Amino acid sequence: xxxxxxxxxxxxxxxxxxxxxxxxxxxxxxxxxxxxxxxxxxxxxxxxxxxxxxxxxxxxxxxxxxxxxxxxxxxxxxxxxxxxxxxxxxxxxxxxxxxxxxxxxxxxxxxxxxxxxxxxxxxxxxxxxxxxxxxxxxxxxxxxxxxxxxxxxxxxxxxxxxxxxxxxxxxxxxxxxxxxxxxxxxxxxxxxxxxxxxxxxxxxxxxxxxxxxxxxxxxxxxxxxxxxxxxxxxxxxxxxxxxxxxxxxxxxxxxxxxxxxxxxxxxxxxxxxxxxxxxxxxxxxxxxxxxxxxxxxxxxxxxxxxxxxxxxxxxxxxxxxxxxxxxxxxxxxxxxxxxxxxxx
Numbered sequence: 594x595x596x597x598x599x600x601x602x603x604x605x606x607x608x609x610x611x612x613x614x615x616x617x618x619x620x621x622x623x624x625x626x627x628x629x630x631x632x633x634x635x636x637x638x639x640x641x642x643x644x645x646x647x648x649x650x651x652x653x654x655x656x657x658x659x660x661x662x663x664x665x666x667x668x669x670x671x672x673x674x675x676x677x678x679x680x681x682x683x684x685x686x687x688x689x690x691x692x693x694x695x696x697x698x699x700x701x702x703x704x705x706x707x708x709x710x711x712x713x714x715x716x717x718x719x720x721x722x723x724x725x726x727x728x729x730x731x732x733x734x735x736x737x738x739x740x741x742x743x744x745x746x747x748x749x750x751x752x753x754x755x756x757x758x759x760x761x762x763x764x765x766x767x768x769x770x771x772x773x774x775x776x777x778x779x780x781x782x783x784x785x786x787x788x789x790x791x792x793x794x795x796x797x798x799x800x801x802x803x804x805x806x807x808x809x810x811x812x813x814x815x816x817x818x819x820x821x822x823x824x825x826x827x828x829x830x831x832x833x834x835x836x837x838x839x840x841x842x843x844x845x846x847x848x849x850x851x852x853x854x855x856x857x858x859x860x861x862x863x864x865x866x867x868x869x870x871x872x873x874x875x876x877x878x879x880x881x882x883x884x885x886x887x888x889x890x891x892x893x894x895x896x897x898x899x900x901x902x903x904x905x906x907x908x909x910x911x912x913x914x915x916x917x918x919x920x921x922x923x924x925x926x927x928x929x930x931x932x933x934x935x936x937x
Contacts, residue, residue, distance in 0.1 A: 594619055594767075595732030597628030599672075600650035601638060603724075604657040605792035606868075607785030610773035610835060612739035613848050618664040619769075625668040626730045626899055627893065629654060632673045633723070636716040637708035655888045660879040670892050671899035673726065678903045680727040683911060689754045690721060690747060698747075700740045707788060724748040728763050729903040736769045740784075759913040764905075773835055781810030781828040796879065799869045806865040811857050818856030829860055837867045866905060 596612060598604065604613065608794075616625070629651045634643070655670050673679060694699070695717050704719075705712045727735055727748050735745050745768030752763040775784045778791030785792045793805050811829050815822040824830045824847045831841045846863065849855035882888070911917050 594623035594625040594733045594736065595628065595727045595730050596736045597626075597630050597726070598654055599630045599634040600647050600654050601634055601643075602650060602787040603653050603794045603796055604661070605785055605787060605794045606836075607776040607778075607792065608738075609661060609795065610776050611771045613658065613661050613663075615736035615769055615771055616658075619736065620663060620667050622722045623734055626654075626732070626895075626902075627658065627663070627668055627670050628726050628899075629670065629672045630726065632679075633719060636713065636719055637704055637710065651892060652888050653796070655892060656879060656882060659882050659888075660875040662875075662878070665882070665891050669895040669898050671896040672892055675896040676900045677902050678731070678900065678907045679722075679725050679729055682729055682907055682910065685723050685914070686721055686724055686728075686755070687718065688854050689758075689921070692717070694747070694750075695720060698743055700743060703740070708785075720744040720747040721751070724751045727766055729898060729906050731764050731902070731906055732766045733764050734769060736771070737765050739770050739775045742768045742770050755910070759910075759915075762909055762913050765894045776835070777828050777831055779805055779809050779828065781826075793868065795872060795875055797872065799865075802868050802872065803865045806861050806868065809861060809864075813858075815857070818858075819853045822850045822857075824851055829857070829864055832864055833860075833867070835866040836871050837864070839867075846922060864920055 594616070596616060598608065600711060616627070619625070631647050631651070634647070651672065658670075667856075694933055701712065701716055701719060705716060710716075715885045723741075723744050724747060727745070728751075735748070737745060745766065749765050749768075755763050756765075777783070778785040778789060779793070780789075780791045783789055783791065793802060795836055797805070806829075809832075811827055812822040814820070830843075830847060830850075833846065837843050842863070844856060846860055850860060908917070
C-alpha cells in the first residue's frame with residue numbers, strides 16, 4: 594500500500610474520511626508505505642519560506658497519522674526528496690503518457706486556480722511523479738481522496754504501457770476512495786481544506802472544535818429556532834451523519850429541525866461534543882508519541898528503507914528496458930580500447 598500527503602500543514606477531518614481511515618484499516622493487510630510528498634509541494638508552494646516549513650510540517654503530518662491510528666512499527670514513513678532514484682523513475686515514465694491526457698485532469702486546473710498560479714510544467718507532470726511514487730515501492734493499493742483517484746488511473750495506464758513495451762515489471766495498482774469521498778468545509782461551500790481555512794484539524798483542542806462548529810454555515814433562511822429548517826445539504830447534519838454514532842439522536846434532531854422545534858445552537862453543541870469524543874483518542878495517542886526526535890527517527894529510517902525498495906524497482910525497469918546493457922557494452926569496448934592503447 595502506498596499513499597501520502599504533501600507537507601503543507603496539519604491533517605484534518607477531510608483527510609481522515611477521504612483516505613486515512615482506509616490506511617488504518619488496511620495497514621495490517623499490506624506492507625504500507627506513506628510518502629511525505631515534499632517534491633509535489635513544490636508544484637504550487639516553492640518559496641524559501643514554504644520549503645523552510647517542510648521539516649515542521651513533515652513532523653506534524655506523521656504525528657497526526659500516528660495519532661489517528663497508524664501504527665509506526667507496522668508502516669514506513671518516508672521523505673520523497675530523500676530518494677533521488679524517484680526522479681530517475683519519473684524521467685523514464687514521462688514518455689508513456691501524452692500532454693493532452695494530463696491536460697484532461699480537472700484536479701490540476703483546480704490546484705493551479707487555488708494556488709493562484711499559471712499551470713507550471715511541474716504541476717502538469719504531477720500525476721507522472723505520483724506514478725513514480727506508487728510504482729517505486731511496487732504499490733498494489735492506493736487509498737486516496739476523490740480528487741486523486743483520476744491520478745491513480747494515470748498510474749495504471751503508465752504501468753500497463755511499460756509492461757507492454759518492456760515485459761512484466763510493474764504492478765497495476767488499485768485506487769481506493771473513502772466511504773465519504775469529499776467532506777464539505779465549515780463554510781458549506783467548498784471541500785474541507787487547510788488552505789481555505791474551513792477545516793477542523795485532527796489536533797484541534799476541544800475549545801477550538803467548539804469555536805469552529807459554532808461558526809459553521811447552516812440554513813441561511815432560518816433566522817430563528819421556530820422557523821422550519823433544511824436538513825438536506827446542511828453541513829452540520831452532514832457532519833452528524835458521518836461522525837455521530839447515535840443515529841436515533843441524529844434522526845430526532847433532523848425531525849425537530851425541519852419542524853422548527855430545535856435551534857442551531859443545540860444542534861451545533863451536540864455536534865461539537867461528538868467530534869471531540871471522536872478526536873479524544875487521537876489526543877491521547879499524540880501525547881504518547883510526542884517525544885523529541887522520535888518522529889524524525891521514523892522518517893529517517895523509513896526513507897532509507899523506501900530508497901532500497903526504489904533502487905530494486907529502478908534496476909528492474911532499466912534492465913528490462915535494456916538501458917543497463919547499453920552502459921555495459923560501452924564499458925567493455927572502452928576497456929578493450931584502453932588495453933590496446935596501453936600496448937601501443
